[in-house]
Amino acid sequence: MAGNERSLDELTQPSKLRFDDLVDRSLLGEMAREFFAVFEVPLRIYGSEGVLLAEATDEIALYAYLDSIPALRSKVGETIRAVKTLPVGPTGEARYDCFSGAAYRIVSIDYDGSPLGRAILGPYCAAESQGSLTSLAASGTNVDLGRAIHHLAELKSLDHVSVARLGRYLKRNLDSLLFAGHRALLTSSMHLASVRESYRELSDKNAKLQHAYDRLRELDRLKSNFLATVSHELRTPLTSVIGYSEMLAAGIAGDLSADQREFVDTIRQKGEQLLELIKGLLDLSKLESGTLNLRKAQVDACPLVRDVVETLRPMALKKGVALLANTGDEGIPLWADAGRLRQVLLNLTENAIKFTPPEGSVQLSVALTTVAMKQRDEPGHAILAAAEREAVEFRVADTGVGIAEAERERVFDTFYQIDSSATREQGGTGLGLSIVRRLVDAHDGMIRIESNFPRGTIIIVTVPSRRVTDG
Ligand SMILES: Nc1ncnc2c1ncn2[C@@H]1O[C@H](COP(=O)(O)OP(=O)(O)O)[C@@H](O)[C@H]1O
Ligand SMILES: [Mg+2]
Known part of the structure; x- marks a missing residue:
C-alpha cells in the first residue's frame, strides 16, 4: 500500500475506497486458492476497474478445446467479457450460462454500499442441465460433441442453488476481510497523521527555539562587550580617585583634621571596593570570551x-x-x-x-x-x-x-x-x-x-x- 497513499479524508469515504486499499492482494489470492481447493469451483476476483486481483483455477480443458476451433474463438471471448461486465442488478448476484453448457455465478462485492468489484465462481457443470449441449450443438460448427461432453463432465457438477449459496458464503467472508482491512487502514492512517502532526509541531517549536537561542547568544555577546568596555573605562578614573585619596591621607597636600582623614579613608575604601567589582567584571568578560590567558x-x-x-x-x-x-x-x-x-x-x-x-x-x-x-x-x-x-x-x-x-x-x-x-x-x-x-x-x-x-x-x-x- 506504500507509494499509493491516500488521505485520511478519502479513506473515510466508502465511495473513494478501492479493493486494494482494504485487502492485501496476497491475502486475497490465498483465500481464493483455499476456496478452490475446498469447493473445486474456480474463482476470480476483480476490482472495480476490472483489474484481476486474485485467481484460483486449473487449466480448463473444455475452453482449451473450444478455443482451438476458429469459429468458436470469438464466443469464448464473449463469455469472458460477459462474466466481467454482466450487470448484477439489485440482488448483487447473477448467473451466466455459457454456450459451452458450463455456468458461472457472479457476485458483486460492496463495502458500505459502494461497489468494489466482483467475484466470479465457475465454470461449473450445472446439475440441472447435466451435459446439455443444445446451444453448442446448434452452433453449427464441426465441434466434436463427444469430446465436449467429456470435458464438460470434468468440471465440478453442482446445482445452481448450491452455487448461489457458495457465492453468498464467499461474499460474507470477503465482507469481514474488508471490514478488518478498513479498520486496520484507518488506524494506521490516523496514527501516521498524528505522527506527522506532532512532527510538524516539533519542527515549528525547534525553529522558534533556535531563533530564541541565537538571539540570546547575540545579546549575551553584546552584554559581554558592553561590560568589557564600561569596566575598562571606569577603571582608569577610579585608579585616580584612589591614588589622590591616598595622597591626601598621606598628608601630601597638607595636614588633615581627624574628620577629614576619616572621610578620605572612606573614599579610598569605597573606591577599592568599586575597583574590585570592576576587576571582577573584566575577568568575567575575558573568561566568557575566552581571551583570558x-x-x-x-x-x-x-x-x-x-x-x-x-x-x-x-x-x-x-x-x-x-x-x-x-x-x-x-x-x-x-x-x-x-x-x-x-x-x-x-x-x-x-x-x-x-x-x-x-x-x-x-x-x-x-x-x-x-x-x-x-x-x-x-x-x-x-x-x-x-x-x-x-x-x-x-x-x-x-x-x-x-x-x-x-x-x-x-x-x-x-x-x-x-x-x-x-x-x-x-x-x-x-x-x-x-x-x-x-x-x-x-x-x-x-x-x-x-x-x-x-x-x-x-x-x-x-x-x-x-x-x-x-x-
Ligand atoms: N560559604 C558559603 N556559605 C553560604 N553561602 C554561600 C557561601 N559561598 C557562597 N554562598 C552563597 O552564594 C552566593 C554567591 O556567591 P558569590 O558569587 O561569591 O557572590 P557574593 O559573595 O558576591 O555574594 C552568595 O551570595 C551566597 O548566597
Ligand atoms: Mg563572594
Whole structure:
C-alpha cells in the first residue's frame, strides 16, 4: 500500500475506497486458492476497474478445446467479457450460462454500499442441465460433441442453488476481510497523521527555539562587550580617585583634621571596593570570551594556601571567626596559574568567612588525590577509559549558614545571591562564584559543594597536579 497513499479524508469515504486499499492482494489470492481447493469451483476476483486481483483455477480443458476451433474463438471471448461486465442488478448476484453448457455465478462485492468489484465462481457443470449441449450443438460448427461432453463432465457438477449459496458464503467472508482491512487502514492512517502532526509541531517549536537561542547568544555577546568596555573605562578614573585619596591621607597636600582623614579613608575604601567589582567584571568578560590567558606552571600548592589564609586573617579576626590552614609538611605539586588559583581560593575563603557567624570557623586544606579526569578533547569518550590522574584537592570548610541542595548549581550563576536581603548586609555582588567556576574550568578542574557537619558548607576544588600531555 506504500507509494499509493491516500488521505485520511478519502479513506473515510466508502465511495473513494478501492479493493486494494482494504485487502492485501496476497491475502486475497490465498483465500481464493483455499476456496478452490475446498469447493473445486474456480474463482476470480476483480476490482472495480476490472483489474484481476486474485485467481484460483486449473487449466480448463473444455475452453482449451473450444478455443482451438476458429469459429468458436470469438464466443469464448464473449463469455469472458460477459462474466466481467454482466450487470448484477439489485440482488448483487447473477448467473451466466455459457454456450459451452458450463455456468458461472457472479457476485458483486460492496463495502458500505459502494461497489468494489466482483467475484466470479465457475465454470461449473450445472446439475440441472447435466451435459446439455443444445446451444453448442446448434452452433453449427464441426465441434466434436463427444469430446465436449467429456470435458464438460470434468468440471465440478453442482446445482445452481448450491452455487448461489457458495457465492453468498464467499461474499460474507470477503465482507469481514474488508471490514478488518478498513479498520486496520484507518488506524494506521490516523496514527501516521498524528505522527506527522506532532512532527510538524516539533519542527515549528525547534525553529522558534533556535531563533530564541541565537538571539540570546547575540545579546549575551553584546552584554559581554558592553561590560568589557564600561569596566575598562571606569577603571582608569577610579585608579585616580584612589591614588589622590591616598595622597591626601598621606598628608601630601597638607595636614588633615581627624574628620577629614576619616572621610578620605572612606573614599579610598569605597573606591577599592568599586575597583574590585570592576576587576571582577573584566575577568568575567575575558573568561566568557575566552581571551583570558592563563600562565600555568608547576607550582607548590601549600604556600598558596598559607598565603590566602594570611591575607584573610585580618578579616577573620575582625569577625571573630577562627581561620585554619591544613597543608601538611611536604610540598604538593600543582599545575596551575598560581595568581588565578590564589584568586579562586581567596574568593571561596572570603565567602566562607562572610557567611559564617562569629565564633564559627573556616578551615582550608589541601591534599593530593586521584580522580578520573575529564577527557576534554574527545567527546563521547567512555568515562571508564578515562585515566585516573593525580589531582590536588582544595577544601574550604565553614560552619556558616550553609547552601541548600537546591541552590548548589545556581550560586555559580553570574550575579546570583541566595538571599539578597541578607547578602546585602554582607555586601558582595554575586560575581565571585561565577568567576571561580570559570577559572576552575580553565584549569581543567572541577568544583562541587557539599554540606559540612553539623552545619556549614564545604567547597571542593580539584585541579590537575601535573601537566596533562596529549596522546
Ligand atoms: N560559604 C558559603 N556559605 C553560604 N553561602 C554561600 C557561601 N559561598 C557562597 N554562598 C552563597 O552564594 C552566593 C554567591 O556567591 P558569590 O558569587 O561569591 O557572590 P557574593 O559573595 O558576591 O555574594 C552568595 O551570595 C551566597 O548566597
Ligand atoms: Mg563572594
